[in-house]
Amino acid sequence: MNTQQLTAEQIKSIQISFINKVYGWMALALAITGFIALRTANSGLIDIIAGNQILFFGILLGELGLVFWLSSSISSMNATRAITLFLLYSALNGLTFSVLFLVFTAGSIASTFFITAGTFGIMSAYGYFTKTDLTSIGNIAFMGLIGIILASIVNIFWHNETLYWGITIIGVLVFVGLTAYDTQKIKKMSLEVDIESEEGSKGAIMGALALYLDFINMFIFLLRIFGQRK
Incomplete structure (x- = not known):
């Protein structure tokens, strides 16, 4: 899209329309x-x-497979298939998330959800409105994410409580940073595609997937902090 031919109001309208989608x-x-x-x-x-x-880990593997398929093959599939895979992934996530109700009280799950929503909203708004380039934050957060994954694998065998809480706190910070970074990236994407086209629809799905993953992972880490166990 040639943004040089657009007015500031037109650019703003395109960005708002895309982010709303x-x-x-x-x-x-x-x-x-x-x-x-x-x-x-x-x-x-x-x-x-x-x-x-x-069955439980089979569902988890199915979720990972869907995310990998969607992320790696989005360019070669149509928007309808991308939407279907995304919503199927969210449904499978619901099955695995149901187990949280066996561990935590419903009240603490609900309160943590609202805490997550508030934190996510603030950081997403920051990512949208800031003039600062958040690429460096995104890179740092991505490296932190890799560290969390490796540390979590180690702690499966080590069972160290200090490492558990370290992973939890860093996990919150990582997804707070990724929320702002991904929002800014989506805002930039809005000017690179025709939002009414097939590519625009697929871009919106990929943006939604990124923010969805940021939200649910932030929720899981915050639940470790604020969740009340049964």
């Missing part, structure tokens, strides 16, 4: 995840999922 898809995915998690937690299915490790 991204947030719309993200909100729908979060709603699906929450709805399925609640329904599963209040049904006999929760015992089947929690009581069968093969």
Whole structure:
């Protein structure tokens, strides 16, 4: 898109329209995840999922496979398939998230959700409105994410409480930073694609996926801090 031919108001309108589309898809995915998690937690299915490790980890692997497929093949698929994979991923996430209701009280899960929503909203707004280039923050957060993954794998065998809380605190900071960075990246993307085209629709889905992942991971780490165990 040639932005030199656009007025400041036109650019602003395009950016708002695109970010609204991204947030719309993200909100729908979060709603699906929450709805399925609640329904599963209040049904006999929760015992089947929690009581069968093969099934539980099979669902997790399915989620990872969907994210990898969507991220790596988005350019070669149509928008309808991208939307379907994204919403299917959010539904599978609801199944695995239902297990949280066996560990934490419903009240603390709800309060943590609102804390996450507030934190996410503030950082996303910062990423959208700031004039500062957040690329360096995004790079640091990505390196931190790799460190968290490696440390989490080590702690599966080590069971060190200090490392557990270190991972938790760093995890919150990483996804706070990624939320701002991803929002700014999505804002820039809005001027690189025709938002009404097939590519624009796929771009909105990828933006929604990035923010969705930021939100749910921030939620998980904050739940470790604020969640009240049963």
